[in-house]
Amino acid sequence: MDTQKLHREIFKVSDGEKWHLEHPGLFSPFYEKLQKEYYNDQLCYCFDFVNTLKENSVGIVRESRFTEIPLHYHKDMELSIVYSGECTFNIQGNDMRLTTGDVCIIDTDVIHSAKYKGENDIVFNIVFRKSFFSSNFLAEVADKGILGDFFLNAIIDNRSHDNYLVFRTKENPKFFSIVDLLLFEYYWPSSCHASLIEHYLSILFLELINTLHQNTASYYQFNENQKNMMKILKYIEENFSNCSLAGLTKHTHFSTSYIFKLLKSMTGSNFSALKLQQQLKRAEFLLINTSLSITGIIEQVGLKNPTYFYNKFKEVYNKTPSEYRKMFAHRNQSVGLRAEQEEIRFFTKLD
Incomplete structure (x- = not known):
């Protein structure tokens, strides 16, 4: 140019x-x-x-x-x-x-x-x-x-x-x-x-x-609540795998009641829902862009219960993790098959 x-x-x-x-x-x-x-x-x-x-x-x-x-x-x-x-x-x-x-x-x-x-x-x-x-x-x-x-x-x-x-x-x-x-x-x-x-x-x-x-x-044309909101969201986004409400209050110096009211009024969600939202976003990214196993992804995003993860992921993305990954399998053709086999093993154990 x-x-x-x-x-x-x-x-x-x-x-x-x-x-x-x-x-x-x-x-x-x-x-x-x-x-x-x-x-x-x-x-x-x-x-x-x-x-x-x-x-x-x-x-x-x-x-x-x-x-x-x-x-x-x-x-x-x-x-x-x-x-x-x-x-x-x-x-x-x-x-x-x-x-x-x-x-x-x-x-x-x-x-x-x-x-x-x-x-x-x-x-x-x-x-x-x-x-x-x-x-x-x-x-x-x-x-x-x-x-x-x-x-x-x-x-x-x-x-x-x-x-x-x-x-x-x-x-x-x-x-x-x-x-x-x-x-x-x-x-x-x-x-x-x-x-x-x-x-x-x-x-x-x-x-x-x-x-x-x-x-x-x-950003200097946001009002005080918007700026505080961004501090909260930035903290959750950067520490989603292990952040807690207690850690958030310590980091921001905001009271728990203020955080609760601010999140509810400006996003309609609570701390746990926003943390989960970010965990699922990161999981989606890892599914598409890496060959990391689904078990590894669950651990990396900080979720402890695989069943909970599978249910919540399908609820948000309308597909299981392996189905979602296979949509992008052209990036790594072996990834989709590996994910599907892992998912079959997981649900076989549940049965």
Whole structure:
């Protein structure tokens, strides 16, 4: 990938930006075609990305420099990336200064605006419908861990439309490497550009989940309960094989009653259920990606009762462990047969 070529294209002054340089302080004639409306007691525009998302589930827009973006909302979700320089967003009436490497995910129907951007201030908006999260590869994202589950639920919570999350990704060089790949497809589309852009976006979400694991300072627009929730989930995810409620309270310095109430209100589950959820996720990973015996997997994830494991795994994945492993047997053809033989031996002993 020619990054110099990409950067020349990114920083090129567009025709619209030339107009703003020639008409300082004025909004684009584009707004003359739009009607303002009162939404949540505020007079603002509704941006419709119907053309941007007409054929694809993901669209990319570089925000115009040398002007402000007035108050608006939209019916689709938006992931804004400060690619260079800085930008001040006003979201729900709060000014928020973001700099290079900052990412803001804005839910549908959130009223926001952006202040004037100079020559070196580059912001890309990736817009997508919530239905994007139902695709197969994002379903995989949700299966990577309970912290990832919580992250996605915070974004796509259908009970409210006032969510916005801000992340710092400056310390994650991989994130911007993926952004460059995505933008290269945007500017010079290949024959598979639509699928590639969707998959690059899913990888960006995975990297945001990585920032949650690596650095708690990376998420600074979460409220106190959400931050505490992530500390709890991170501890369970990293110590699922042997963690206990007593160990969790000692690690977080939260009371047992606070943990119980927080887990129930924000996930609908209790400590034991979340621990089991993570144990089963890890077992699924080991079944697919290793030749470790099922007995070995049960021991590694910290479960003591094989019957309990088999029952719970089938309850969640609708298949026995050996049946599930055989679905991916092309990775190791001998693994599926070995697992099936082991399962037969196990249930023969029960009989």
